[in-house]
Amino acid sequence: MTKQFAVIGNPIEQSRSPELHHAFAAKAGVDLNYKKILAPLDGFESTVKDFFAQNGAGMNVTVPFKEQAFALCDQLTERAKIAKAVNTLWMQDGKLHGDNTDGQGLVTAIQALNWSLENSRILILGAGGATRGVIYPLVQAGTKQIVIANRTLTRAEQLVEDLKDAVAQTELKAIRLDELTGEFDFVINATSASLSGEALQLPENLIFHHAYEMAYGKPSSFLEQAQERQVPSTDGFGMLVGQAIEAFSIWNGVKPELKDFL
Numbered sequence: 625m626t627k628q629f630a631v632i633g634n635p636i637e638q639s640r641s642p643e644l645h646h647a648f649a650a651k652a653g654v655d656l657n658y659k660k661i662l663a664p665l666d667g668f669e670s671t672v673k674d675f676f677a678q679n680g681a682g683m684n685v686t687v688p689f690k691e692q693a694f695a696l697c698d699q700l701t702e703r704a705k706i707a708k709a710v711n712t713l714w715m716q717d718g719k720l721h722g723d724n725t726d727g728q729g730l731v732t733a734i735q736a737l738n739w740s741l742e743n744s745r746i747l748i749l750g751a752g753g754a755t756r757g758v759i760y761p762l763v764q765a766g767t768k769q770i771v772i773a774n775r776t777l778t779r780a781e782q783l784v785e786d787l788k789d790a791v792a793q794t795e796l797k798a799i800r801l802d803e804l805t806g807e808f809d810f811v812i813n814a815t816s817a818s819l820s821g822e823a824l825q826l827p828e829n830l831i832f833h834h835a836y837e838m839a840y841g842k843p844s845s846f847l848e849q850a851q852e853r854q855v856p857s858t859d860g861f862g863m864l865v866g867q868a869i870e871a872f873s874i875w876n877g878v879k880p881e882l883k884d885f886l
């Protein structure tokens with residue numbers, strides 16, 4: 625029987641998840657159908673329940689429902705608990721399970737570029753949900769230090785306070801975005817600046833050796849500055865594919881290779 629999957633969000637038209645999952649399925653020989661579901665902003669829970677009541681096998685969750693998905697689950701993976709957000713749902717033994725594969729997607733994408741995370745010092749720009757979701761997988765990949773720089777310092781400080789016990793092996797620090805300085809192996813742009821078309825000015829005295837923009841398919845002043853400095857850089861398409869690979873593997877027990885789908 626064809627397994628039924630979906631991605632749920634609002635808006636949803638822009639999602640590339642159906643094409644990715646259909647491509648993985650074709651390569652792995654899995655019989656599935658994966659559609660987009662536009663849920664009303666006040667109708668996330670009932671839409672999810674209807675989908676699983678009709679024998680849906682699994683769902684991806686995107687903006688703005690990842691925190692609601694987290695709250696709805698009966699069982700959560702460790703990384704979803706730390707992220708406080710869920711992007712992957714499935715039903716098992718009558719219980720709704722939730723995981724967050726975004727951070728591992730980023731790690732997979734970085735490793736596929738042969739950029740080593742082992743003992744690295746990482747600067748993350750932004751302190752919202754996107755940042756929270758990637759900290760634990762970055763730590764597990766062997767990162768030595770993570771500095772979170774945010775326009776609103778208190779938000780970065782709160783994030784450090786929330787996460788420091790869960791990632792005790794890595795040094796976590798918060799700084800103000802406009803006081804950025806120092807040298808880092810990686811800078812990751814997890815602000816929503818590129819999504820809203822706003823510029824992000826990196827100071828001259830900030831030194832970095834790799835740049836990762838989490839957004840994709842949008843002009844990015846962050847990537848332009850990395851390119852001007854001739855620093856190796858990329859947009860977030862690899863992360864998108866990486867998180868989809870993790871979800872596909874949880875649901876279908878087969879792990880597609882990132883390099884086949886970039």
Ligand code: ATR
Pocket residue numbers: 749750751752753754755774775776779801814815816817822823824
């Ligand atoms: P997400 O879930 O995508 O992380 P979010 O929780 O709204 O979205 O967080 C957006 C992040 O981008 C925040 O860290 C925000 O900074 P503030 O906390 O100071 O608002 C950051 N951000 C958005 N636009 C920005 C800009 N133009 N310059 C710098 N930071 C920006």
